[in-house]
Amino acid sequence: MSRKNQELNASQTTLDAMIMDGTTMKSGSVAAIRRIKNAIGVARAVLEHTTHTMLAGDFATDFALCNGFVTENLTTLDSAASCAEWKAGNCQPNYRINVTPDPASSCGPYTPISLNSSSEEYASKLRGRESPEGHDTISMIALHGSGTMAAGTSTNGASRKVPGRVGDGPITGSGSYVDGDVGGCGATGDGDIMMRFCE
Numbered sequence: 001m002s003r004k005n006q007e008l009n010a011s012q013t014t015l016d017a018m019i020m021d022g023t024t025m026k027s028g029s030v031a032a033i034r035r036i037k038n039a040i041g042v043a044r045a046v047l048e049h050t051t052h053t054m055l056a057g058d059f060a061t062d063f064a065l066c067n068g069f070v071t072e073n074l075t076t077l078d079s080a081a082s083c084a085e086w087k088a089g090n091c092q093p094n095y096r097i098n099v100t101p102d103p104a105s106s107c108g109p110y111t112p113i114s115l116n117s118s119s120e121e122y123a124s125k126l127r128g129r130e131s132p133e134g135h136d137t138i139s140m141i142a143l144h145g146s147g148t149m150a151a152g153t154s155t156n157g158a159s160r161k162v163p164g165r166v167g168d169g170p171i172t173g174s175g176s177y178v179d180g181d182v183g184g185c186g187a188t189g190d191g192d193i194m195m196r197f198c199e
Contacts, residue, residue, distance in 0.1 A: 012163075013074040015039035015156050016170040018054075019047055022149035022180030029170035031056040035071040036064045040154045043170070045069075054170060086160060095162050137169055139176045139186025151178035153186060167191025 017039035018029035028047025031054060033039050042064040046055055055063050065071065086092070087107060096103035099110035137155035144150075153175035157167050168174035168191035175191070178184030187194055 013079065013156055014163075015074075015154070016166055016175075017043040017152070017154040018170040018172060018175050019043045019152040020150060020172055020176065020178050021047065022151065022178035022184060025179070027053055027172040029054045029172065030060040030064075031166040031170045032164060033060040033064065034058065035074065036061055036069050037072055037074060038069060040152055042067070042069055043152075053172060056166070057164075091160070094160050095158070095165070137167075137175075137188040137191075139169075139188055141176070141178060141184035141186060147180070149178050149180045149184055151176040151184045151186060158191070168195045171195065 012034055014032045014034050015036070016029070016031045016033070018027060019040055020027035026047055028043045028045070028050070030039055030042045030046060033042060033056075036042055042055075042060065045067045046052060046063070049067065061071070090105050091107035092104070094103055094107075096108070096110055098113045098115060099108075100113055101108065101110070103110065137153065137157075139153040140151070142150045142152070153169045155167070155169040155175075157165060157169065161167075168187065174187070174195055176184065176186035
């Protein structure tokens with residue numbers, strides 16, 4: 001991918017969302033959807049109008065358009081300024097590891113560093129990630145007067161994420177979950193870590 005395409009993808013907002021019905025246990029979700037503001041509405045359309053659980057990427061956007069949603073520019077003046085500031089600061093912080101050039105001081109484009117070696121050498125080459133920036137995940141459990149329950153999660157994910165990254169938000173049982181006979185729960189935080197332990 002060219003540097004220009006990497007920068008274009010890095011500056012586009014993508015949204016993830018999931019909604020679950022606590023009576024039928026059916027859920028619908030979308031991941032990495034672009035140019036559609038009401039991502040949880042599209043997730044509900046997946047739940048109500050397909051037998052699938054998740055749609056992702058530009059095909060999820062196409063599905064949204066076929067279901068009456070409209071595209072719009074999700075970039076705000078603040079988000080554009082923040083992105084420009086990030087790029088001017090050598091793309092710091094970012095989520096790249098085990099790549100060259102050094103992601104601690106460069107915007108790339110990146111090439112993977114070979115980690116083919118003994119297990120001890122491999123473990124010594126793996127680098128962790130610095131503390132991530134905040135996020136905007138919302139996870140809710142709703143109880144209707146009739147006693148029915150639903151759960152939903154909506155997010156644009158981690159700031160400065162690698163284009164294409166999907167966290168726990170749209171994953172049923174990770175971002176949120178509901179069973180109308182028992183209750184519901186939702187989680188926010190570092191979705192990449194939570195998916196390792198909470199599904």
